[in-house]
Amino acid sequence: MALNIVLAILVTSLATYISRFLGVITSKKIKETSKIFRWFNCLAYSTLSALLARIIIFPAGALAEVDYFIRFIVVIICLIVFLIGKKNFVYPTVLSALLLAFLNSSF
Amino acid sequence: MINTKYFLKGFISIKGTDSPAIALAASFIAIGALFKTIGLNIQESIFSTFLTYALPGSLIMAESLIVGASLLNIFLAVWLVNARLYPMTVSLFPLLTHKSQPKLKYYLACHFIAVSAWLIMKENYKAVERKYRLDFWIGVGAANLSVAVSATAFGFFIADYLNKDMMIGLAIVNPVYFTCVMVGAMKTIQMNLAVILGSLLGITFYFVSPEWCILLGGFTAGTFAFFIGESNGT
Numbered sequence: 001m002a003l004n005i006v007l008a009i010l011v012t013s014l015a016t017y018i019s020r021f022l023g024v025i026t027s028k029k030i031k032e033t034s035k036i037f038r039w040f041n042c043l044a045y046s047t048l049s050a051l052l053a054r055i056i057i058f059p060a061g062a063l064a065e066v067d068y069f070i071r072f073i074v075v076i077i078c079l080i081v082f083l084i085g086k087k088n089f090v091y092p093t094v095l096s097a098l099l100l101a102f103l104n105s106s107f
Numbered sequence: 108m109i110n111t112k113y114f115l116k117g118f119i120s121i122k123g124t125d126s127p128a129i130a131l132a133a134s135f136i137a138i139g140a141l142f143k144t145i146g147l148n149i150q151e152s153i154f155s156t157f158l159t160y161a162l163p164g165s166l167i168m169a170e171s172l173i174v175g176a177s178l179l180n181i182f183l184a185v186w187l188v189n190a191r192l193y194p195m196t197v198s199l200f201p202l203l204t205h206k207s208q209p210k211l212k213y214y215l216a217c218h219f220i221a222v223s224a225w226l227i228m229k230e231n232y233k234a235v236e237r238k239y240r241l242d243f244w245i246g247v248g249a250a251n252l253s254v255a256v257s258a259t260a261f262g263f264f265i266a267d268y269l270n271k272d273m274m275i276g277l278a279i280v281n282p283v284y285f286t287c288v289m290v291g292a293m294k295t296i297q298m299n300l301a302v303i304l305g306s307l308l309g310i311t312f313y314f315v316s317p318e319w320c321i322l323l324g325g326f327t328a329g330t331f332a333f334f335i336g337e338s339n340g341t
Contacts, residue, residue: 009155012168018186023195023200027197028204038337042330043194050306050320055163089126097279101272104272
């Protein structure tokens with residue numbers, strides 16, 4: 001079992017590092033003023049949004065046990081707090097944990 | 108080697124009000140607790156966060172260990188979910204290059220690419236002299252990785268005291284933080300479209316393939332955003 005865990009950790013790190021490594025190789029040929037750089041910038045933000053949407057709508061692990069409506073409400077409320085709170089990141093993040101724990105235990 | 112002054116400047120940027128430290132700590136505390144629950148020891152838990160340092164990949168590894176998936180399956184699943192690091196690297200490293208920096212340093216510094224450090228750097232790179240941007244980046248990355256590793260260890264030790272509601276509370280912090288950051292980054296037509304279309308298409312493609320939805324959705328959305336933005340100025 002222990003060997004399996006160490007191997008799994010190594011395989012996970014390798015699978016993760018490959019994308020970073022290939023990114024550095026590609027970066028060498030790309031100028032920050034080029035169109036292709038702007039395209040990659042769009043790709044970076046859109047894949048991050050896709051990942052986030054997946055985590056919120058189709059979560060794995062602990063979040064999957066929360067009703068999808070509650071998750072949605074918490075994200076929307078925290079986003080509103082972020083927008084009216086002069087874009088301070090501390091309030092919405094702390095609020096999110098408390099709000100979710102509260103709503104989940106009440107309903 | 109590394110310019111200490113810029114390294115430290117980068118390192119202390121973790122203290123800012125836009126810092127990902129809270130979100131990062133919350134999610135890695137949860138990961139540390141999860142690692143303990145599925146039977147990793149403290150060394151393996153720390154080793155895992157230190158070497159992988161990308162949350163969705165670690166989650167997949169944990170789930171795969173529970174169901175006993177093969178190493179090949181783990182490799183493919185992790186690669187798919189973490190492939191987003193490729194466009195993230197390509198959209199950051201051209202901003203950090205300088206001829207005075209040794210090439211090997213870029214290959215070591217890219218290990219710090221993860222959403223949290225990447226977002227700090229994207230917001231702050233203009234304020235740093237080009238020659239020292241890589242040193243500043245290594246500082247930012249080292250600070251974030253330190254938070255992640257410490258939080259993993261902390262989560263491991265307090266695992267027995269965390270109940271289900273607390274684990275759920277910890278799990279929502281990271282997605283909420285990054286949703287706020289994404290909305291904060293929506294400053295141009297391209298960024299608006301990339302973020303909105305990315306989330307919509309990411310969900311749409313989930314019904315086609317849960318494994319590929321992030322890459323397919325992200326790629327389609329990003330490409331649309333780029334072309335629409337280019338034809339409208341930015």
